[in-house]
Amino acid sequence: MIKTDRVSLEAQLNQLSFLNLENDPYIAIIQEIDPVDPIDVYAHYNHKKGERFYWSNANGDTTFVGVGVCDELAVHATPQRFEAMQAEIDKRRQRIHVLGDEVDGTGPIYFGGFSFFNQPHKEEWQSFQENYFVLPKQLLTVKDGRYFVTCHMKLDEESTVANIKTFVEQQLREIDAVQPFRKQQSHRDAIRDPLTYVEWEQLIESAVAQIQSSPLDKVVLAREVEAIFDERIALEDVLHVLTDNQQHSYVFVMEQGEDAFIGASPERLVSVEQNIIYSACLAGTTSRGETLDEDDLKAWQLLHDEKNLEEHRYVVKMIEQAVQPLCDNLDVPDDPVIYPLTTIQHLYTPVKGELTKGVSLFDVLSVLHPTPALGGEPRQEAMAFIESNEPIERGWYAAPIGWFDRHLNGEFAVAIRSSLVSGQTARLFAGCGIVADSDAEAEYDETNLKLTPMLDALGGQQDGHDG
Numbered sequence: 013m014i015k016t017d018r019v020s021l022e023a024q025l026n027q028l029s030f031l032n033l034e035n036d037p038y039i040a041i042i043q044e045i046d047p048v049d050p051i052d053v054y055a056h057y058n059h060k061k062g063e064r065f066y067w068s069n070a071n072g073d074t075t076f077v078g079v080g081v082c083d084e085l086a087v088h089a090t091p092q093r094f095e096a097m098q099a100e101i102d103k104r105r106q107r108i109h110v111l112g113d114e115v116d117g118t119g120p121i122y123f124g125g126f127s128f129f130n131q132p133h134k135e136e137w138q139s140f141q142e143n144y145f146v147l148p149k150q151l152l153t154v155k156d157g158r159y160f161v162t163c164h165m166k167l168d169e170e171s172t173v174a175n176i177k178t179f180v181e182q183q184l185r186e187i188d189a190v191q192p193f194r195k196q197q198s199h200r201d202a203i204r205d206p207l208t209y210v211e212w213e214q215l216i217e218s219a220v221a222q223i224q225s226s227p228l229d230k231v232v233l234a235r236e237v238e239a240i241f242d243e244r245i246a247l248e249d250v251l252h253v254l255t256d257n258q259q260h261s262y263v264f265v266m267e268q269g270e271d272a273f274i275g276a277s278p279e280r281l282v283s284v285e286q287n288i289i290y291s292a293c294l295a296g297t298t299s300r301g302e303t304l305d306e307d308d309l310k311a312w313q314l315l316h317d318e319k320n321l322e323e324h325r326y327v328v329k330m331i332e333q334a335v336q337p338l339c340d341n342l343d344v345p346d347d348p349v350i351y352p353l354t355t356i357q358h359l360y361t362p363v364k365g366e367l368t369k370g371v372s373l374f375d376v377l378s379v380l381h382p383t384p385a386l387g388g389e390p391r392q393e394a395m396a397f398i399e400s401n402e403p404i405e406r407g408w409y410a411a412p413i414g415w416f417d418r419h420l421n422g423e424f425a426v427a428i429r430s431s432l433v434s435g436q437t438a439r440l441f442a443g444c445g446i447v448a449d450s451d452a453e454a455e456y457d458e459t460n461l462k463l464t465p466m467l468d469a470l471g472g473q474q475d476g477h478d479g
C-alpha cells in the first residue's frame with residue numbers, strides 16, 4: 013500500500029506534463045510502501061519466470077527484487093567490456109526522468125553480471141549473455157528498513173499521463189496482493205560429478221608442478237557438480253534457505269529464460285557510494301568448529317597457517333596495487349582477520365578508499381576482475397592455465413554480479429557459492445586457490461565444504477518456514 017504521508021501519485025504525475033519527453037526517455041516513479049517480505053514478492057511473480065532477479069547484500073541493509081524488463085544493457089566480449097558497459101549507461105543517464113524521492117537504492121537500478129572470461133558463452137550458459145544488465149519494470153527496494161517500489165517505463169508517442177498512471181497503479185495493486193508463499197519440497201535424487209577424483213588429483217598436481225617451475229604463483233581451480241531433483245527447483249524456496257542460513261553473504265538470483273543463476277557469496281568485489289570504495293580480500297579457508305573452543309582453535313590455526321596466508325597475500329597485494337592509482341586515500345590493514353560464515357571461515361582483509369575525482373565504479377571493476385581469489389597470480393599465466401586445463405565452463409561463476417544506478421553508485425560481489433539451475437537440474441560450482449604446497453585431497457575437501465550450503469539449500473532442507 014502507498015504510504016499516505018508521501019507525495020501522492022497524482023501530484024507526481026502532474027509533473028509529467030512539464031517534461032520534455034523526446035528521444036524515447038525512460039521514467040522511474042518511486043513510491044514508498046508498507047513493509048512486505050521480499051521473498052514473498054519474488055514468489056508472487058511466478059508468472060514472470062525468466063524476468064526476475066533478487067539481491068541482498070552481505071550486511072543486510074539493501075535488498076532488491078526486480079520483475080520484468082524495461083531496458084537492457086548488453087556488451088559482447090569486446091576487449092574493453094567494462095568501459096563499454098559504462099558507455100551504455102552513459103547513453104541512458106540523461107534520458108531517465110525520476111519522479112519521487114531518490115533514496116539510495118531506489119530509482120533506476122540496473123542489475124546483472126559479467127562473464128568470468130571475456131568470451132561468448134556456450135552450452136549450458138547459453139541463456140546468459142556474457143555481460144548483461146537489466147532495468148526491471150518494477151523494482152522493490154528495502155533500504156535501511158524502508159520499503160519502496162520504483163516503476164520504470166519506456167515512453168513513446170502513445171504514452172499518456174493516464175496510461176502511465178494505470179501502469180503504476182497496477183504495479184502497486186500487485187504488491188498489495190502479495191501473500192506469504194507456501195514452501196514446497198524438492199528432494200535431491202542424484203548427484204553427478206563429471207570430474208572424477210583421479211582427474212581432480214591430476215589437475216591439481218599439474219597446477220602445482222607448473223607453479224613450482226614457472227612464474228605462476230597461484231591459480232584458482234574449480235569443479236562443477238550436477239544435482240538432479242525429482243521436481244522443478246523452486247527458486248523461492250532456495251532463496252529462503254539461503255537468506256536464513258547464510259550469514260554475511262550476498263544472496264542473488266538472476267533468471268534468464270528457463271534458467272537461473274543463484275548463490276550466496278561472501279565475497280564483495282567492490283562497492284562505490286559517492287567517492288567511497290570498499291573492496292575485500294577473501295582467500296584462505298577452513299571449516300567452523302563444532303564447539304566454541306574448536307571454532308576458536310580452527311580460526312587461530314587459519315590465521316597462522318603459512319599455506320593459507322600465502323593464498324591470501326597474493327590477493328591483498330594485487331588488490332592494493334590495482335586500486336592505489338585510482339584512489340586519493342587507501343586503507344589496507346597489514347594482517348587479515350577471520351570472516352566467519354555458517355559452516356566455513358575465511359581469511360579476510362577489508363579495503364577502503366576514496367576514489368580520485370573522475371574515477372568510476374567501472375574503472376575499478378576493470379582493474380579488479382579477476383582478483384587472485386578467483387583467477388590467480390600473475391593474472392595472465394593463471395587465466396591461461398584455467399582456460400586450457402579446467403574442464404568446466406565458468407560462465408558467470410566467479411565473476412562480478414551486482415548493480416549500479418545512474419550516478420554510478422553500485423555494488424558487486426563475485427558470484428561464487430553459486431549454481432546454474434535449469435528445471436530439475438542444478439550445476440554447482442566451487443573452486444580453491446592452488447599454491448606451491450597445495451595438496452589435492454585437502455583442496456578437494458575444501459571444495460566440498462564450499463558446495464555444501466548450496467546443495468543443502470537446493471535440497472529443500474527444513475528450516476521451519478512453511479509459509
Ligand SMILES: C=C(O[C@@H]1C=C(C(=O)O)C=C[C@H]1O)C(=O)O
Pocket residue numbers: 232234279294295296297323358385386410428429441442443444445446462
Ligand atoms: C573460488 C572460490 O572461493 C575462493 C577461494 C578461497 C580459497 O581457496 O581459500 C576462498 C574464498 C574465495 O575467494 C569458491 O568458493 O568457488
Ligand SMILES: [Mg+2]
Pocket residue numbers: 295296297323444445458
Ligand atoms: Mg583455499
